[in-house]
Structures are given as C-alpha cells and as structure tokens.
Amino acid sequence: MSAIEFTxxxxxxxxxxxxxxxxALARALLMAGSSAARAMKAESSRMIRERKRFKVAHVNxxxxxxxxxxxxxxxxxxxxxxxxxxxxxxxYSHRQTRKGVSVAINRGSxxxxxxxxxxxxxxxxxxxxxxxxxxxxxxxxxxxxxVSDVFADGGFIPAVQVHAQGVFSAAMAxxxxxxxxxxxASRRT
Numbered sequence: 243m244s245a246i247e248f249t250x251x252x253x254x255x256x257x258x259x260x261x262x263x264x265x266a267l268a269r270a271l272l273m274a275g276s277s278a279a280r281a282m283k284a285e286s287s288r289m290i291r292e293r294k295r296f297k298v299a300h301v302n303x304x305x306x307x308x309x310x311x312x313x314x315x316x317x318x319x320x321x322x323x324x325x326x327x328x329x330x331x332x333x334y335s336h337r338q339t340r341k342g343v344s345v346a347i348n349r350g351s352x353x354x355x356x357x358x359x360x361x362x363x364x365x366x367x368x369x370x371x372x373x374x375x376x377x378x379x380x381x382x383x384x385x386x387x388x389v390s391d392v393f394a395d396g397g398f399i400p401a402v403q404v405h406a407q408g409v410f411s412a413a414m415a416x417x418x419x420x421x422x423x424x425x426x427a428s429r430r431t
Contacts, residue, residue, distance in 0.1 A: 266421035268315050274413035279307050279320035282406035286322070289401065290392045295334050295346050304389035324393055328385035331355060331370040343370050347386055358384055 287301045304325035310318045336345040343358040355370065361381075362368045371381045393399060 262425050263422070264315070266425050267418065268313050268318075270414060270417040270421045271315060271318055272310065272313060273417050274410050275318055275320045276309060277413045278406045278410035279309065279322060281409035282402055283307055283322055285405040286393075286402050289398060290389060293349060293392055293395070294387065295349060296329070296389065297333065300329070300333060301389060324390045326388050326390040328388055331358070331384040331386050332360070332368060334386070336360065336370060343384075345370070345386075355384055 283302075283305050286305055287298065290296060290301055291298070304327070306323050308319075308321040308323070310320065312318070331343065331345050331347075334345050334347050336343050338360045339354070342354050342356040343360060344352050344354050346352045355372070358370050358372050360368070361371055370384045372384050374380050374382060
C-alpha cells in the first residue's frame with residue numbers, strides 16, 4: 243500500500259506552547275486533522291468513482307485511514323493508505339454474451355473480455371474466468387485495474403490534497419476559538 247499525506251509545519255505554533263493553551267491547541271489540531279483525513283478519503287472516493295465503476299464499499303475498503311495515537315502536537319499524523327490489490331472483473335457490472343463477458347469498468351463505456359465466462363465455484367464465489375489454453379481446465383479468474391491506478395492520473399493527488407488542506411484550515415478556524423473559549427470559561431469558575 244502507498245499513502246497520501248498532507249503536511250503542516252508545527253514550528254509556526256511555537257508561541258502557543260506550554261500550559262493549558264497547548265492542550266487546547268492539541269485538541270483543536272486533533273479534531274481538525276481527523277476531519278481533513280475523512281474529507282480526503284471522501285474526496286478520493288468521489289473522484290475515483292467518477293472515473294471507474296467501483297462500488298462505494300470496495301473503494302472504502304481500499305482507502306483505510308490511520309489516526310494519531312498520541313495527543314502530543316509533534317506526533318500528530320494522519321494517513322490514508324491506498325490499496326494496490328487487483329480487482330476481479332466480477333466486481334464490476336458484467337453480463338455474459340456469446341463472444342465473452344461484457345464489463346463496464348470505466349464510466350461511459352463497456353469492454354468485452356473475449357472467451358471469458360461467468361461461473362459460480364463450489365465455494366459459492368461467483369466470478370469471471372478465462373481458460374488457460376484450449377483444454378477445459380485449468381481456468382483462472384480475470385482481474386483488472388486497481389484503485390491505486392486512478393491516483394496516477396495527472397492532477398488527482400494535488401486536487402485531493404488541496405481539498406484536505408481547505409477542510410483542515412476551515413476546521414482549525416472554527417475549533418481553535420472554541421477550545422480557547424473553553425479555557426476562558428474554566429478560568430471564570
């Protein structure tokens with residue numbers, strides 16, 4: 243799996259370090275970063291499904307998120323991994339024809355996998371298969387594009403990162419005053 247990340251420079255926050263203010267800042271950063279990571283995954287999923295006919299559940303499984311385990315500002319890190327696993331042809335909309343299997347992989351077009359057939363195995367797995375040679379057996383399952391292939395398209399990663407940075411900035415602008423307000427309220431009581 244490869245990962246996408248957006249970064250920020252914590253050195254700009256040096257004046258806020260120390261005491262209760264640092265705790266409020268850490269809480270705001272933790273929530274803003276988590277919102278940005280979820281927005282990055284949602285935007286990636288939307289952009290992937292604009293190009294390929296992946297099911298939402300398949301894309302969500304292929305883009306797992308990792309959240310920070312520490313609340314220390316210097317250790318905050320969010321991550322979205324991208325799966326490079328091949329996707330079976332049967333995961334797409336497909337239908338058997340006389341010449342093979344017609345499958346809709348890309349939005350707006352269908353492709354024909356010649357000499358392929360749809361079958362259900364004894365295990366219950368339903369897939370699209372091809373024969374290896376002229377004999378009846380052996381057969382192999384047909385696979386196609388990966389979720390990670392879409393990330394290689396020009397402009398995809400920068401667009402996702404810009405979206406995540408915007409969500410992070412908006413969340414920080416909303417959450418930091420709220421967390422600092424909690425500090426002021428606790429001093430009054």
